[in-house]
Amino acid sequence: MTAAAAAQRLGEVRAWWHVARPPKPLATRLEAFYVVALGVGTIGLLLYGTASSALAAWITPSTLAEWGPSVVLLALLVAARWGSWQGPVVFARPDVAFLLGGPLPRAGLVTPRLRWALIRGALAGAAVGAFVLVGLSGRGRSVELGSAIGLLAGLALCGVFAIPLAWAVQCSARVSRRLGQAAPALVLIAAGMVALARSGPTGRDVVLWSGPWGWAVQPVAGVARGRWLAGLVLLALATVAACVLALRRAAACATERHALRADARDGASASLRALDVRSAQLAMRGVESRPGRRRRSGVRVPQHAALAVPWRDLSATLRVPGRLAEAAVLGGAGSALALTHADHFPSAMIAALLTYLGVARLLEPLRLEVDVPATTRTLLVRPYGRVLVAHIAVALGWVGLVTAVVAVPCALAGSIVVRPGALVVVALASLPTIALCAALSARRGGRMPLEVLLFASSGPDPSGGGVVVLLWLVAWPAGAALIAGGATHLATTAHGVTSAVLLAVIAPFTLASVLRGSQPG
Amino acid sequence: MGAAAAHNAPVDGAPPLETDGLGRDFGELAALRDFTLTVAPGECVALLGANGSGKSTAVRTIAGQLEPTHGTVSVCGHDPHHEPDAENARELLALVPDNPLLYPDLTVREHLQLVATVHGVKGPDVEDLIDELLERLAIADRQDFQPAQLSRGMRQKTQLACALIRPAGLLLLDEPVVGLDPLSQRLLRDILEEAKEAGIGVVLTTHQLAFADGLADRALLLDEGRVTASGSFAEVAHHASQLGWFGE
Numbered sequence: 080m081t082a083a084a085a086a087q088r089l090g091e092v093r094a095w096w097h098v099a100r101p102p103k104p105l106a107t108r109l110e111a112f113y114v115v116a117l118g119v120g121t122i123g124l125l126l127y128g129t130a131s132s133a134l135a136a137w138i139t140p141s142t143l144a145e146w147g148p149s150v151v152l153l154a155l156l157v158a159a160r161w162g163s164w165q166g167p168v169v170f171a172r173p174d175v176a177f178l179l180g181g182p183l184p185r186a187g188l189v190t191p192r193l194r195w196a197l198i199r200g201a202l203a204g205a206a207v208g209a210f211v212l213v214g215l216s217g218r219g220r221s222v223e224l225g226s227a228i229g230l231l232a233g234l235a236l237c238g239v240f241a242i243p244l245a246w247a248v249q250c251s252a253r254v255s256r257r258l259g260q261a262a263p264a265l266v267l268i269a270a271g272m273v274a275l276a277r278s279g280p281t282g283r284d285v286v287l288w289s290g291p292w293g294w295a296v297q298p299v300a301g302v303a304r305g306r307w308l309a310g311l312v313l314l315a316l317a318t319v320a321a322c323v324l325a326l327r328r329a330a331a332c333a334t335e336r337h338a339l340r341a342d343a344r345d346g347a348s349a350s351l352r353a354l355d356v357r358s359a360q361l362a363m364r365g366v367e368s369r370p371g372r373r374r375r376s377g378v379r380v381p382q383h384a385a386l387a388v389p390w391r392d393l394s395a396t397l398r399v400p401g402r403l404a405e406a407a408v409l410g411g412a413g414s415a416l417a418l419t420h421a422d423h424f425p426s427a428m429i430a431a432l433l434t435y436l437g438v439a440r441l442l443e444p445l446r447l448e449v450d451v452p453a454t455t456r457t458l459l460v461r462p463y464g465r466v467l468v469a470h471i472a473v474a475l476g477w478v479g480l481v482t483a484v485v486a487v488p489c490a491l492a493g494s495i496v497v498r499p500g501a502l503v504v505v506a507l508a509s510l511p512t513i514a515l516c517a518a519l520s521a522r523r524g525g526r527m528p529l530e531v532l533l534f535a536s537s538g539p540d541p542s543g544g545g546v547v548v549l550l551w552l553v554a555w556p557a558g559a560a561l562i563a564g565g566a567t568h569l570a571t572t573a574h575g576v577t578s579a580v581l582l583a584v585i586a587p588f589t590l591a592s593v594l595r596g597s598q599p600g
Numbered sequence: 601m602g603a604a605a606a607h608n609a610p611v612d613g614a615p616p617l618e619t620d621g622l623g624r625d626f627g628e629l630a631a632l633r634d635f636t637l638t639v640a641p642g643e644c645v646a647l648l649g650a651n652g653s654g655k656s657t658a659v660r661t662i663a664g665q666l667e668p669t670h671g672t673v674s675v676c677g678h679d680p681h682h683e684p685d686a687e688n689a690r691e692l693l694a695l696v697p698d699n700p701l702l703y704p705d706l707t708v709r710e711h712l713q714l715v716a717t718v719h720g721v722k723g724p725d726v727e728d729l730i731d732e733l734l735e736r737l738a739i740a741d742r743q744d745f746q747p748a749q750l751s752r753g754m755r756q757k758t759q760l761a762c763a764l765i766r767p768a769g770l771l772l773l774d775e776p777v778v779g780l781d782p783l784s785q786r787l788l789r790d791i792l793e794e795a796k797e798a799g800i801g802v803v804l805t806t807h808q809l810a811f812a813d814g815l816a817d818r819a820l821l822l823d824e825g826r827v828t829a830s831g832s833f834a835e836v837a838h839h840a841s842q843l844g845w846f847g848e
Contacts, residue, residue, distance in 0.1 A: 080687060080688060080691065082684075085684075085687060088717075088718070088720050091717055091720075092714070092717050092718055095713065095714060095717045099706070099710055099713070099714075100705065171703075172701055173701055173702060173703040173704075175701075176697070176701040177703070177711075177714060177715065177718065177762075178718065180663075180664075180665070180690060180695065181690055181691075181715075181718035181719060182687045182688070182690045182691035182718070182719060182720075183687070183718060184684065184687060185683050185684075185686075185687075186683075330683040330684070331683075333667050333681070334664055334665055335665060335666050335667050338665060
């Protein structure tokens with residue numbers, strides 16, 4: 080079939096769809112846009128003053144120059160990783176069977192969706208730019224019009240640039256795998272860029288010229304107009320080149336990869352409609368999973384029955400060493416923050432939250448237990464609740480070790496905020512609380528109970544249930560942040576060590592008894 | 601099969617299907633290994649084997665739905681895995697998947713109209729052809745129903761009608777009799793016999809030996825992704841029965 084004949088047939092299929100399922104009239108589509116614009120405009124005007132002054136504390140030309148390139152780099156990384164699970168072009172499952180499975184030009188089917196994705200990328204980037212400008216112009220500051228336009232253009236171009244990256248990842252399993260392997264290194268590079276930018280004008284210049292992530296923020300990062308214009312030109316050239324390459328490779332994504340993404344999207348949408356976050360997560364994870372024989376962990380089978388669950392967790396964890404590294408990074412960052420800034424209560428809470436995220440990374444076996452509780456009934460003799468409690472042992476041990484290791488350089492550098500010995504003890508004693516909160520959150524299986532849904536829909540919540548749902552979602556992380564953050568903060572006060580130790584010891588007993596009482600289903 | 605002529609003729613002398621050393625791995629699991637098969641025009645080949653033996657993987661890899669890890673596939677001389685030649689292969693192969701995948705908002709008739717349009721089946725006779733096919737598959741009274749209003753068997757018939765409305769050189773059927781009543785199974789057998797007579801190559805997977813008996817000219821027995829026996833249907837079915845895979 081010639082290209083012209085194929086294109087003609089695609090036109091005929093589009094014409095058929097147009098007749099069989101006419102699109103909504105333009106006025107109807109614009110009405111939805113109008114309602115959203117009106118809502119955003121009204122709320123934006125109401126909140127502008129508050130948001131502007133709150134953002135102004137964080138977003139300044141100086142912080143943008145130091146943090147901006149790293150944040151943009153991480154945003155590009157996240158966008159590219161999005162291609163591993165979904166990506167910019169996702170068809171419906173029947174589309175994969177009937178259209179991609181038919182003799183229609185693949186590029187003709189993909190290109191319009193890819194173009195829309197590029198437009199959405201530009202709009203998202205510009206929206207982020209507007210958000211940044213609100214902060215920059217707060218507290219009586221002003222931003223020069225040219226710089227403001229430059230920032231909007233830079234971030235819009237970055238938004239566009241992200242789409243070809245995600246498309247490249249979507250098209251190729253190898254690229255996707257390599258990106259997954261490179262992600263931790265890229266995160267470290269982003270952290271290094273912050274340190275370099277803060278080291279002085281030369282370091283800042285290096286970071287701002289290190290790539291598209293730096294070029295995009297130059298207009299408001301204290302760079303001279305002529306130079307940031309050159310940066311924007313470079314960014315525009317890189318973006319155009321990436322887009323041309325992506326559009327040329329519109330037919331490069333195999334049917335199999337489209338089908339996997341379509342299945343995942345259908346599964347995740349259905350799960351999210353039922354507010355079942357865990358099933359949605361599993362549906363997405365299925366896209367890049369590689370089933371097959373697993374290598375042995377090498378951990379010896381324990382002789383004592385009580386060690387069966389920790390052995391199972393350790394074996395599972397060692398098969399995915401990336402999780403151990405993530406838990407170490409998050410737990411280590413949390414511990415370091417707690418030891419050096421626990422006198423500041425919000426910092427202590429953030430520290431506890433970071434540690435919570437680290438522990439949660441290692442609770443996947445517990446989540447699997449909750450996914451299929453029948454396994455516990457069949458394979459394990461011990462009561463379900465006790466099995467769940469036993470699942471925290473490995474996570475607790477690993478993050479505890481990381482905390483102890485992190486405490487050494489902090490102590491040697493003299494950066495532990497007060498009474499080093501006492502604070503380290505309290506930080507370690509807080510870990511069971513954090514782990515139990517994470518386990519109690521994981522126990523819910525990411526599925527919202529019917530009672531919560533009913534209360535959300537019929538209760539007194541003025542937001543129509545949104546606040547109730549949000550509270551349900553953040554309950555355990557917030558609990559961990561309050562209790563563990565509170566304990567470490569108390570330990571920094573004059574007579575708070577005893578109270579802190581008491582809090583760190585009593586809370587786990589209470590939480591463990593709640594977890595022990597868990598019933599399957 | 602479809603009334604209008606195919607826009608893409610098979611490459612001269614190319615068989616409906618030719619695979620050479622085809623393999624597909626899922627991570628470390630080799631779901632299909634060294635699968636070599638040539639199907640002649642008008643020949644029907646049955647793929648037999650236990651659950652997880654690689655039958656569906658073979659069909660889906662041939663159809664271009666799964667990328668092969670090793671080996672090559674040729675459908676009427678066209679490669680279903682490399683664009684733009686894959687367009688020609690997709691024109692010439694018709695697939696009936698084991699799990700019917702239909703648009704939730706299209707009716708049975710609209711599905712057939714869509715497939716006819718996608719495959720360039722045009723002309724004033726198309727609606728008559730759709731009527732004829734709907735009548736023959738006994739789903740004419742459900743032609744304005746959407747998939748959610750249909751039973752599993754009806755959806756399977758709709759998918760079958762979608763495969764039959766357009767011209768094809770190779771017909772791939774993955775567990776086609778699942779969900780079909782005995783009368784519909786007999787009808788499907790008749791349709792496949794006609795397809796063979798028209799020179800179309802047929803590859804089907806099934807657990808029901810009785811359905812393939814007399815229809816399939818050859819059979820391949822798969823086990824853990826490998827072809828462990830091939831030959832006439834009777835020989836392979838006997839071998840499989842001796843292994844106890846299909847009961848007594």
